[in-house]
Amino acid sequence: MTTSSSERSVGLGMPQLPAPGYPDDVRARLERDAREIITRYPDSRSALLPLLHLVQSEEGHVTRTGMQFCADMLDLTTAEVTAVATFYTMYRRRPSGDYQVGVCTNTLCAVMGGDAIFSALQEHLGVGNGETTDDGKVTLEHIECNAACDYAPVVMVNWEFFDNQTPESAKRLVDDLRAGGQVEPTRGAPLCTFKETARMLAGFPDEREGAVEATGSAGPASLVGLRLARGEGAAARVVHPRDGGPHDEPGNAVHEPSPAEHLSSHDAPQDTSASDSAHPAGPVAEEGQ
Amino acid sequence: MTLAPENGGTSRPSGFEGEGETSPEKLLVPVLSAFWDEEKSWTLDVYQRHEGYEGLRKALAMSPDDVIAYVKESGLRGRGGAGFPTGMKWQFIPQGDGKPHYLVVNADESEPGTCKDIPLLFSNPHSLIEGIVIACYAIRSSHAFIYLRGEVVPVLRRLHSAVREAHAAGYLGENILGSGLDLELTVHAGAGAYICGEETALLDSLEGRRGQPRLRPPFPAVAGLYACPTVVNNVESIASVPAILNRGKEWFRSMGSDKSPGFTLYSLSGHVAGPGQYEAPLGVTLRQLLDMSGGMRPGHRLKFWTPGGSSTPMFTDEHLDVPLDYEAVGAAGSMLGTKALQCFDETTCVVRAVTRWTEFYAHESCGKCTPCREGTYWLVQLLRDIEAGKGTMSDLDKLADIADNINGKSFCALGDGAASPIFSSLKYFRAEYEEHITGRGCPFDPAKSTAWADKPAEVNA
Numbered sequence: 001m002t003t004s005s006s007e008r009s010v011g012l013g014m015p016q017l018p019a020p021g022y023p024d025d026v027r028a029r030l031e032r033d034a035r036e037i038i039t040r041y042p043d044s045r046s047a048l049l050p051l052l053h054l055v056q057s058e059e060g061h062v063t064r065t066g067m068q069f070c071a072d073m074l075d076l077t078t079a080e081v082t083a084v085a086t087f088y089t090m091y092r093r094r095p096s097g098d099y100q101v102g103v104c105t106n107t108l109c110a111v112m113g114g115d116a117i118f119s120a121l122q123e124h125l126g127v128g129n130g131e132t133t134d135d136g137k138v139t140l141e142h143i144e145c146n147a148a149c150d151y152a153p154v155v156m157v158n159w160e161f162f163d164n165q166t167p168e169s170a171k172r173l174v175d176d177l178r179a180g181g182q183v184e185p186t187r188g189a190p191l192c193t194f195k196e197t198a199r200m201l202a203g204f205p206d207e208r209e210g211a212v213e214a215t216g217s218a219g220p221a222s223l224v225g226l227r228l229a230r231g232e233g234a235a236a237r238v239v240h241p242r243d244g245g246p247h248d249e250p251g252n253a254v255h256e257p258s259p260a261e262h263l264s265s266h267d268a269p270q271d272t273s274a275s276d277s278a279h280p281a282g283p284v285a286e287e288g289q
Numbered sequence: 290m291t292l293a294p295e296n297g298g299t300s301r302p303s304g305f306e307g308e309g310e311t312s313p314e315k316l317l318v319p320v321l322s323a324f325w326d327e328e329k330s331w332t333l334d335v336y337q338r339h340e341g342y343e344g345l346r347k348a349l350a351m352s353p354d355d356v357i358a359y360v361k362e363s364g365l366r367g368r369g370g371a372g373f374p375t376g377m378k379w380q381f382i383p384q385g386d387g388k389p390h391y392l393v394v395n396a397d398e399s400e401p402g403t404c405k406d407i408p409l410l411f412s413n414p415h416s417l418i419e420g421i422v423i424a425c426y427a428i429r430s431s432h433a434f435i436y437l438r439g440e441v442v443p444v445l446r447r448l449h450s451a452v453r454e455a456h457a458a459g460y461l462g463e464n465i466l467g468s469g470l471d472l473e474l475t476v477h478a479g480a481g482a483y484i485c486g487e488e489t490a491l492l493d494s495l496e497g498r499r500g501q502p503r504l505r506p507p508f509p510a511v512a513g514l515y516a517c518p519t520v521v522n523n524v525e526s527i528a529s530v531p532a533i534l535n536r537g538k539e540w541f542r543s544m545g546s547d548k549s550p551g552f553t554l555y556s557l558s559g560h561v562a563g564p565g566q567y568e569a570p571l572g573v574t575l576r577q578l579l580d581m582s583g584g585m586r587p588g589h590r591l592k593f594w595t596p597g598g599s600s601t602p603m604f605t606d607e608h609l610d611v612p613l614d615y616e617a618v619g620a621a622g623s624m625l626g627t628k629a630l631q632c633f634d635e636t637t638c639v640v641r642a643v644t645r646w647t648e649f650y651a652h653e654s655c656g657k658c659t660p661c662r663e664g665t666y667w668l669v670q671l672l673r674d675i676e677a678g679k680g681t682m683s684d685l686d687k688l689a690d691i692a693d694n695i696n697g698k699s700f701c702a703l704g705d706g707a708a709s710p711i712f713s714s715l716k717y718f719r720a721e722y723e724e725h726i727t728g729r730g731c732p733f734d735p736a737k738s739t740a741w742a743d744k745p746a747e748v749n750a
Contacts, residue, residue: 040475042389042432043515048497049480053439074497087499087655088480090439102440106401107599107645108559108631113739144483144649145401146440149558149631150565153740159442166741187411188443201439201478205449212450215443217330222408224565225555226322228313228581 019064027069030058034073037203044074050202052085057198061092090201097132098193099177102143102156103170109145112152113166118142120167125174137178139194150221151186158197160188163219189214313581318544318552320532321525322568325412331447333454336415342460344531348423349468356427360530363538364550368405369395369486369523370597370626372549372615375530381510382428382518391519392425392433393495394527397479397486399438400598400706401649402629405554406524408566410437410444413528414451418474420527422460423534425472428520432473436491439478448476483653487701488521490655501657502701525554545571549614553628559594560586560634560738572617575630576609588743589634593717597626599646600706602713623713636742638733639718640725643710644672650707661704664695668711675722678730685722689715 021027033054038047048070055066067081074081085091103118104110121140125133132139148154151163155170162173163186176183183191189211200206227233324330324339333341348356361376382390394417398406410417421433437445452474455461463471477495484490485500492514494500513519529551533541542550549571555578558564562583569578575594585591591606596613602623604611611621618625633642651665671688674680688711696708715722724732736742 043496045497046477046495049494050478052480053478084497084499088482090479090481105645106649107642108402110645111633111637111642111735111738112559113741115735116739143440144652145399145403147398147404147407147438149402149404149629150556152558152564156440159440161443164740185443189446197442200442200445200449201480203476203478205453206446212331212446213329217327218325218408218412221565222322222412223326224563224582225313225317225567225569226319226325229317229319229568231314 016064019068022058022065022069026058030054030069031073033202033204034069038073040203045076048074048076048081048084049088052081052088052091053198053202056091057195057202060195060198061095095132096194097137097139098195099137099157099191100139100141100159100194101170101174101177102141102146102159104144104146104148104152104154104156105142106145108149109153114142114153117153117155117165117167117170121170121174124171133178135178137180138174140174148187151219157183157185158191158194160185160191161219162186163221185215187215187219316573316577316581317567317569319568320552321409321413321416321528321554322566325408330412331414331451333415333451333458336413336419340535341415342419342531344534345419345422345460346466347534348426349466349470353427353429356423356534359538360427360533363533363541364548365526365529365533365541366549366551366615367523368525368529368553368627370400370600370624372625375522375526378510378520378522379424379428381508382520383511384429386518388517389432389515390428390430391514391517392421392428392430393488393491393514393519393521394421394433394435394524395486395488395491395521396435396437396444396524397491398524398627399483399486400600400627400629401646402556402558402595402598402631403627404556404558404629405566405627407441407444409524409528409554411447414444414447415455416528416531417524418451418455418460420530421474422465422470422472423530424520424522424527426468426470428518430520431471432475434495434514435474435476436485436495437476437478438485439480445476445478452476482655483649484655484701484703487703490701491521492519499655501655502703504700529553546612546614546616548616549625555613555628555630557582557630557632559632560589560591560637561632562586571614572612574610574612575604575632578630579609579632585632585634586743589636592633592635592637593639593642593714594630594632595626596623596628596630598629599631599649600624600702600709601626602709603717604713605717634738636733636737638676638731638735638738639714639721640672640676641731641733641735643714644669644676646710647672647707650703654703654707658699658701658704660695660698661707664691664704665707667691668695668707675725676731678725678728680722680726682723682726684726685715685719 034051037050038044041047051070052062055069056062062085067078067085071078071081103114105114105118125140127133127140130141146156148161153165155162155165327335329335357376357379365375366372367375396406425433461472461474479485482500485494487502489503490500509519509521545551552568552570555567567578593603593605595601595603596618608621611617615625647668651669654661654665656662668691671684692708692711695704
């Protein structure tokens with residue numbers, strides 16, 4: 001479904017050929033879903049973000065074919081769709097793994113250990129930021145603040161919460177993901193694949209038995225104030241259910257900062273569509289084609 | 290909790306006046322969080338057992354204009370950061386204009402440090418839905434949207450479920466509770482962009498465009514979603530409305546101060562013994578919250594903190610007794626913001642913290658306005674150099690100068706937010722920046738700041 005990279009290996013400044021379409025059965029199924037999404041909005045263009053989630057649920061990333069499909073459904077140009085798809089970080093522009101492991105490295109999580117977790121995972125998996133393991137299971141990324149600072153440091157897998165992580169617990173987590181067993185977050189439902197997650201983001205509820213109920217009413221940190229207000233005494237430190245607590249991570253991996261080390265490893269500003277020559281965001285077809 | 294005198298000016302509940310008063314039973318007031326520990330707290334059954342949808346019944350017995358006036362008189366102010374009076378926002382919607390009106394709930398909680406709406410929606414989504422129905426009745430809207438950031442699938446799941454339950458029970462759909470009100474509610478998942486928390490960028494995003502802020506005027510109340518009159522409110526603001534209708538505006542005003550009345554969620558995070566959510570009357574202090582929750586982690590002291598996310602100028606331990614309400618925090622030189630109390634202890638390098646925040650702003654700047662787009666880029670270059678020991682003293686003035694050229698010179702507040710940590714850290718910690726320059730590097734060991742730094746080491750073979 002994706003365009004082969006060899007197509008673009010020689011840059012002659014020629015416009016790309018139009019994206020290939022979906023097979024008929026896939027297109028018919030996606031059109032049904034797309035029409036359902038469009039009816040939720042007074043103006044069809046509002047359905048663009050959910051439709052991009054929908055095409056991402058089909059192929060695991062947003063392809064030229066997917067963008068062409070969105071343009072057709074909403075009567076937009078492919079340039080308009082591409083402009084939107086490249087603005088938002090949740091739309092992937094290259095094939096990626098079944099499980100997106102995102103380590104929060106915004107200030108608070110980074111300071112509390114997110115930086116150490118991120119570098120431990122890079123070393124453990126042998127991949128850099130945005131890269132996928134050879135088995136196609138895990139794509140590692142650093143992410144921005146995910147509104148869970150009271151559970152820092154936080155790791156998200158397919159946008160489910162793994163709270164109060166340590167380098168050791170995070171390494172076990174990715175090992176479990178690669179081994180293929182069922183992995184459960186601290187807040188959220190048992191993991192499904194990235195494609196299945198994208199379908200929920202398109203607005204189709206998770207119909208799995210027990211998914212809504214999973215992990216109970218609230219995480220421990222969310223309840224500390226309530227318990228104090230009831231006179232139930234000082235809150236215990238939250239315990240991470242996956243490994244019995246953050247205590248198991250000794251300072252054995254003592255970090256020795258060298259003068260040359262650049263502790264702040266964010267890649268801001270990120271590659272833009274213009275600078276990402278391997279994955280250009282050019283129009284898939286001439287206007288009006 | 291005693292009633293504030295009618296003419297009380299800025300008087301506070303008596304609990305705050307008692308010297309050394311730290312009893313959590315007196316200082317905290319769980320309302321939205323009151324039953325988060327009950328089994329299936331997110332369901333309609335549990336919500337109704339806690340007087341859920343009673344506020345809606347009371348609202349529907351009033352005229353829409355009276356509901357607006359009631360919320361205005363309660364003094365409820367926006368909980369998303371700016372603190373604009375919620376009832377006044379509703380009142381700005383022109384009535385009888387023949388156009389559709391929209392309510393858009395901003396659930397794009399992304400301000401670094403902010404973590405209140407996500408747990409609220411995870412544990413108690415019906416408080417938001419009830420508030421939405423009340424607000425739509427008041428502003429005469431028949432279609433509302435919840436713009437939820439996409440990166441929180443557990444919350445999306447519970448919102449889908451709650452909307453389904455509310456429909457089945459007749460709280461959404463046609464002729465709600467026989468009132469004649471018809472209301473559709475669409476849950477819309479974003480796709481990863483901090484800027485969409487800015488209300489006009491959010492509207493552009495909801496219209497299927499890149500999330501870029503609009504120039505105001507016109508304000509959303511006149512020309513918002515699809516150029517129609519639109520109210521954009523934060524999750525916590527709307528979720529607070531049902532309790533006000535149900536328990537009364539006097540009850541609401543009995544908490545907090547005259548200008549900052551009511552209860553709110555404070556989110557404590559960082560190097561503290563008890564990180565989490567604390568629902569309290571406006572005006573509680575960080576010292577009170579820390580005293581009741583075990584303070585900073587053992588053996589450490591507070592170095593700097595944010596009162597309301599990274600975009601609010603940082604405070605230090607001099608500010609422990611600032612009442613956390615809109616006026617007092619403003620008077621102390623910062624903003625209440627989202628009440629995201631990120632606390633950092635003495636092991637934390639302030640240059641590292643500010644560099645990381647600035648990288649965030651550079652990454653999230655939408656690129657529309659030149660001062661923000663270019664300014665944040667250059668701030669990052671300078672800060673990375675300073676952090677790596679390659680800066681010069683003149684870089685510090687350059688930082689301040691660039692921040693000054695961003696602040697107030699862009700369409701939206703993202704640029705102002707980027708300037709805040711620069712200004713405030715230079716004000717309180719200039720010596721630490723200088724130390725990085727003269728010492729040719731960072732004097733801090735990041736390993737000492739981690740959550741596990743002080744845990745007894747186990748022997749791992």
